[in-house]
Amino acid sequence: MMRALLVLLLATSASAAAPRTFRVDYFHTGNATEERFSIDKVVLEPLPWPGHPERAIDETNLGKYLFEVRDRTSNRLLFSRGFASIYGEWEITTEARSMHRTFHESLRFPAPERPVQVLLKKRDAQNAFREVWSLVVDPKGMFVDPSSPPSPGPLLKLLESGPPEQKVDLLILGDGYTEAERPKFEKDARRMVDILFTFSPFKERKADFNVWGLVPAAAQSGISRPSTGVHRRSPVGTTYDAFGSERYVLTFDNKAFRETAAFAPYEFVEILANGNTYGGGGIFGLYGTVAADSLWAPYVFVHEFGHHFAGLADEYYTSESVYVPAADRLEPWEKNVTALHAPEQLKWKHLVSQATPLPTPWDKAGYEKHATDVQHRRRQVRAQRKPESDMDALFLSQRDWEEKFLSTQKYSGRVGAFEGAMYEPRGYYRPQLDCVMFTRDRVPFCAVCQGAISEVIDLYAGPPKRAPRATP
Structure with a gap:
C-alpha cells in the first residue's frame, strides 16, 4: 500500500514539474524544386509537455524531415524528432511541377527555460539530413502567445495506463460530429481503439499506451467531399479528395487541428472523420485519418496508423497514385521498403x-x-x-x-x-x-513492420536506457 502511494506521489510530482508544451507555427512554401520557410506564431499550449524528459532525443532515423532544439548558449542538443509533412508529399505530385503552394506546419517540444535555436533539416539524395531553416526562439519573448484557444469539449479517457510522461499518448480526434453525435463519436473511437490493440506489437504493448478522445461540435454532420460537390466547415477541416485522390483524407487547416488537439496530452493523433465513404490517410509524426463508418474503417485505421506512428511506407503498387515516379531508385528511409541495391x-x-x-x-x-x-x-x-x-x-x-x-x-x-x-x-x-501495409487481407503487420513499430514505442515508453559501464 505504502509502495503504491509513493509511486503515485512521485508520478504526480513529475507531472507537476513538467514544462508547458511549446509550439512553433510556420509557413512552408515552394514547388517541386524549391522551398522556403517563414515564422507565423510561437505558442505556449494549455497543457504540460506529455513526454518523458529522458526520451528527448530521437535516434530512430525516421522521417523526411528532422528538427532539433539546441540551447542558444552552449549549443547542447535538448530535443529532436523526425517527421514527415503534407508539403513533403505534395512536392512530388504533378501539381508541384507547375505551381507554388503554402502549407501551415508546427513543431512541438518542451518549453525551454532559455533562448534556443530550432534547426529544421531535410534528407538529401544520400539520406543525410541537411539544414534547410533555423530560427532563434526566446521563451520569454513578448510575442510568445500563452493564451488558450476555445475548448473543444470534455477530454475522454479511452484507455489510461499511467502518467502521460511515461506512456505513448494517442489522441482520437473527431471531426464532422454534431453535438448530438458525441455519443456516436465515443462509440466509434472505442471501436477503433479495440481494433488497434488486436494487432501485434500494439497488442503486447497495450499497457504502454494512453488513449484520449476529443470531439469539437460540428454545425453539420460529416466532412467535405469536393468530388461530389459536398463541402462542410467541419471544426478540424478534414476532407476527402486530398491532392485530387478521392480516397485520400487529410486536413489542410493545421492551425485548427493544433488548437483543438492542444487540449489533450498527445504524441500521436488519429482523426476520426464522420463519414461512410472508403478513405483515410497517414503522415508520419503529423496524424492519421479514417472515415469511421466505412466498412473498411478497421483496416484503414490500422494501415494509416502504421504510416503515422512508425513512418511505414505503402507496400502496394497497383493502385492509381498522384505521385510522380522517382527518376532514380534511391534507398528509402522507411524501414519496410528497399531499393535492394546491395x-x-x-x-x-x-x-x-x-x-x-x-x-x-x-x-x-x-x-x-x-x-x-x-x-x-x-x-x-x-x-x-x-x-x-x-x-x-x-x-x-x-x-x-x-x-x-x-x-x-x-x-x-x-x-x-x-x-x-x-x-x-x-x-x-x-x-x-x-x-497490413500491402493489402486489405486479414493479415498482421509483417515482421519488419512490427520491429519498426516496437522501436517507436520504445522511444516514448520503453525501458530506460542504461549508461555504459565504465571500464575498470
Whole structure:
C-alpha cells in the first residue's frame, strides 16, 4: 500500500514539474524544386509537455524531415524528432511541377527555460539530413502567445495506463460530429481503439499506451467531399479528395487541428472523420485519418496508423497514385521498403533465412493481371456513381482473391525481398508477400513492420536506457 502511494506521489510530482508544451507555427512554401520557410506564431499550449524528459532525443532515423532544439548558449542538443509533412508529399505530385503552394506546419517540444535555436533539416539524395531553416526562439519573448484557444469539449479517457510522461499518448480526434453525435463519436473511437490493440506489437504493448478522445461540435454532420460537390466547415477541416485522390483524407487547416488537439496530452493523433465513404490517410509524426463508418474503417485505421506512428511506407503498387515516379531508385528511409541495391546489405537481412533467395520470386504477373481488372471495375463504379455498397462488394471480392492467392505462394510467410512497393512495380521491394501495409487481407503487420513499430514505442515508453559501464 505504502509502495503504491509513493509511486503515485512521485508520478504526480513529475507531472507537476513538467514544462508547458511549446509550439512553433510556420509557413512552408515552394514547388517541386524549391522551398522556403517563414515564422507565423510561437505558442505556449494549455497543457504540460506529455513526454518523458529522458526520451528527448530521437535516434530512430525516421522521417523526411528532422528538427532539433539546441540551447542558444552552449549549443547542447535538448530535443529532436523526425517527421514527415503534407508539403513533403505534395512536392512530388504533378501539381508541384507547375505551381507554388503554402502549407501551415508546427513543431512541438518542451518549453525551454532559455533562448534556443530550432534547426529544421531535410534528407538529401544520400539520406543525410541537411539544414534547410533555423530560427532563434526566446521563451520569454513578448510575442510568445500563452493564451488558450476555445475548448473543444470534455477530454475522454479511452484507455489510461499511467502518467502521460511515461506512456505513448494517442489522441482520437473527431471531426464532422454534431453535438448530438458525441455519443456516436465515443462509440466509434472505442471501436477503433479495440481494433488497434488486436494487432501485434500494439497488442503486447497495450499497457504502454494512453488513449484520449476529443470531439469539437460540428454545425453539420460529416466532412467535405469536393468530388461530389459536398463541402462542410467541419471544426478540424478534414476532407476527402486530398491532392485530387478521392480516397485520400487529410486536413489542410493545421492551425485548427493544433488548437483543438492542444487540449489533450498527445504524441500521436488519429482523426476520426464522420463519414461512410472508403478513405483515410497517414503522415508520419503529423496524424492519421479514417472515415469511421466505412466498412473498411478497421483496416484503414490500422494501415494509416502504421504510416503515422512508425513512418511505414505503402507496400502496394497497383493502385492509381498522384505521385510522380522517382527518376532514380534511391534507398528509402522507411524501414519496410528497399531499393535492394546491395542484397548482402539488406536492412532486414537479420530476418531472412539462408534458404530464401534475394530478390524473392513470386507470381507477380498473376497478381498484377487481377489487380488491373479490379482497377478497371473500380473506375466504372465511380464513373457511374454507383452506391458505396458496390465498391465495398468489389473490395471484398478482391480481398478474398488476394488472401488465397498470396497464401499459396512458395515463400508466403517468409521474410525476403519481394518486388513491387511504394506505388512502383519495379525497383522497390517489400519484406513479405503480405502485410497490413500491402493489402486489405486479414493479415498482421509483417515482421519488419512490427520491429519498426516496437522501436517507436520504445522511444516514448520503453525501458530506460542504461549508461555504459565504465571500464575498470
